[in-house]
Amino acid sequence: MIRIWFNSFFRKVESKTRWRSLIIEKMDLKGRIVIYTITGCPHCLRAKSKLRELELPYTDVNLDNFPQCREPLAERTGKNTVPQIFFNATHIGGNDDFQKLVEEKENFEKLVEDVKNTPPPPEAPVPPDPSTAVEQDQDKSKKDESSGFSCEPDxxxxxxxxxxxxxxxxxxxxxxxxxxxxxxxxxxxxxxxxxxxxxxxxxxxxxxxxxxxxxxxxxxxxxxxxxxxxxxxxxxxxxEETSALNVGAGSECLARPAVELARDLRKLILKLYGSFLSEDGKAVDYKGIGQSEDFQKYLEMTRDLQRVQIEDASREEKIAFFINIYNALVIHATVKNGPAVNIWQRYKFFNKVRYIIGGYSYSLQDIENGILRANRKGIGMLFKPFGKSDPRLKVALQKHEPLIHFALVCGAKSCPPIKTYTSERIYDQLNLAAKSFLEGDDGCSVDMENHHVKLSKILKWYGEDFGSNDEEVLLWVHEHLREGDKKSQIAELLAEKSFKISYWPYDWAVNAK
Structure with a gap:
């Protein structure tokens, strides 16, 4: 837990609005502002940036460090996303809710007055004891000062x-x-x-x-x-003559367990991503990532993927492994090649960007459609990723997993409170990611007056993963929504068999700077 206090450094100017002046004047809080976040979450950074801009001290509870807070937070808020912000016992909501509240000057003034003058009541969330933080580097004994890992030679x-x-x-x-x-x-x-x-x-x-x-x-x-x-x-x-980003001489160590390696790669890339996000969370300094010492360590670790043993892994292990590797590869490729800004570049990005994994080359398309979707054709694909004699077919899942679509990217306006997936709890984590995605209006919105449901285009592009018709897709959505108004409304529309579905345009905006 990180406690951040800011001293007033803006001189009061008469032309400023009354509410802005009020906030600047009153910095010593008797109450408490708590924000729950995760590492590398741009929406969390935007909320914290606004709090700093307003010179409001806050307590940041990072759920990566305090995973024991996830379930109580979801029960308390009815939300599965971060950030979640509290002024004393008052739950503000996520970043969008907070930003809108700031614009409602009168209501915001009252909240600031309350948190300034009133100690936290018993029902206010209590930040966890710092001594209960989870150690992020679980196996320190393997680490080596020079960069990496000590190991048993092969x-x-x-x-x-x-x-x-x-x-x-x-x-x-x-x-x-x-x-x-x-x-x-x-x-x-x-x-x-x-x-x-x-x-x-x-x-x-x-x-x-x-x-x-x-x-x-x-x-x-x-x-x-x-x-x-x-x-x-x-x-x-x-x-190999390949465009794989991890080609070259590999490690001289015995191969590391696949799930452990993928987890460590993902954690390191998330650390980099979080370190080089702008203060407002709106842009990533990919050039800065590429020049960092941690990125050089990451490059060394990717060579271990060449010899990883994944063919005989369980379904759960494969799902966790390939989700983590896919997400890490996306950032690695953006650092190396720059962001894709048009249709042709996006096509090349998903089809040409690749890693050598377990002796064979895998593109992003291969991972998503070949492995995780059980060798199904993807968007615009004429053929399945793997032919009958392709050795990678032995690695592919026997049955597709629709939940992976909500874990491969964080495309919604808020993030699930987890970004690194583990085989032990993979289905709980994937269901949480789906609930978090569908919680946002850009994932699923309902207009009861017009019997109209609007969904993310992901559910159109990969419609066969969710059902064979609109009713089955909507049933799938209903089953994966958290309890609340949206779930009840969709249940009503399904019971009446009176609804229409349309899809939001997909936002391909680049977040590089």
Whole structure:
């Protein structure tokens, strides 16, 4: 918890409005202003920026540090989004509510007078004890002062270095028209290992299979197993000719657990995002992120994705892993390539931006539509992301997960009070993200007079994930709304079978500066 106090530094000017002067004069509060936030939430920053502009001291309760406050906050406010702001026991609401209240000068004056002159009543929210904060770096023992992580060395990383210094990596022709650049045959590798390591052939073949299984190398043909013959070709993953943002020599450590790695990457990118958001939360200094020391650490960590083992992970682990990686990759790509500002750039962004994960390359489209939507066609796609022989198909979910659409981006006017997903509570977290999204009018709004429901265009673009017709889609929305007026209104429209649905335009505005 961070306590922020500001001293008055504006000179009173007679031309200022009475309410503005009142706020500047009265800075010593007997009461308390509390704002609940999360890291990297632009709406939270905008609210805090306005409080600072008005020179009102506040207590910031970051729910990333105090997750025990999430459920009581939702029960108290009936909201699943942040920020949530209180003046003593009076619940103001989110950032939009607060900004509107400030414009209502008379009502705002009364609240300021109350919080200035009245101590917090027993029913006012009490900030948590700072000693109960959750440690953000859970495994400090792994950290290394130089940048990263100490680790257990992988003997096959040393073998890769030796292979690269040998003469077996060459360009090989396969048929009349195909040339495998920077490749080696299974036969050549086995011959080299037998000679270099003075071991028998069967052991050398096992080592070749380990290179494939550990994702140091992969087959350039359809068969996944390592074959000791001159017509089976392989390439080191770090030698791939790809636009992947994490290409290059990887870590020499044993592969880290997939969910743990994705969580740490996401936390670091969120830290960067939060550090380089403007004070008003309206713009991100992507150039500043790219020049920071933490971003260089992030780049090193992304190399660990090359060898991560994800194929045999559970459904919950895959969902958490790929959501966190998708969201981190979006920011990484924006830092590296700049924001996409037109239709063509957005197409390239989602189809060309990629990471090497577990030995194979994945674009944002591949992650969203291939993995998380169980290999369904996305917007404007003529074909499914993965063909029948694509090895990445083994990683894809067996059944699509519609809730991922509310976790991949924070496109609403307020954010769910969580941004890093965990396999242990993935469905609770995804349901919370959906409720938070639909809570906002840009996610779902209801006009009872005209029997009109207006939804985010996400529910149109991916309509098949939510239902086969308008009624099924609206039923899905109803089931994922929190209890309240909006849910009751939609239930009434569904019961009467009298409604029409339209969709909000999608806001592609860029938040770079």
């Amino acid at each position: 003997e096959y990383a040393k073998l890769v270095k030796e292979i690269k210094s040998s003469d077996i990596i060459q360009n090989h022709r396969a048929g009349l028209f195909t040339v495998h650049k920077n490749s080696f045959s299974g036969n050549d590798l086995v011959d080299w290992i037998v000679k270099a390591k003075a071991i028998d052939r069967s052991k050398a073949i096992e080592m070749g299979q380990q290179l494939v299984d550990r994702h140091y190398a992969h087959s350039l043909s359809k068969h996944p197993e390592f074959l000791d013959n001159p017509s089976s070709f392989y390439r080191l993953v770090e030698d």
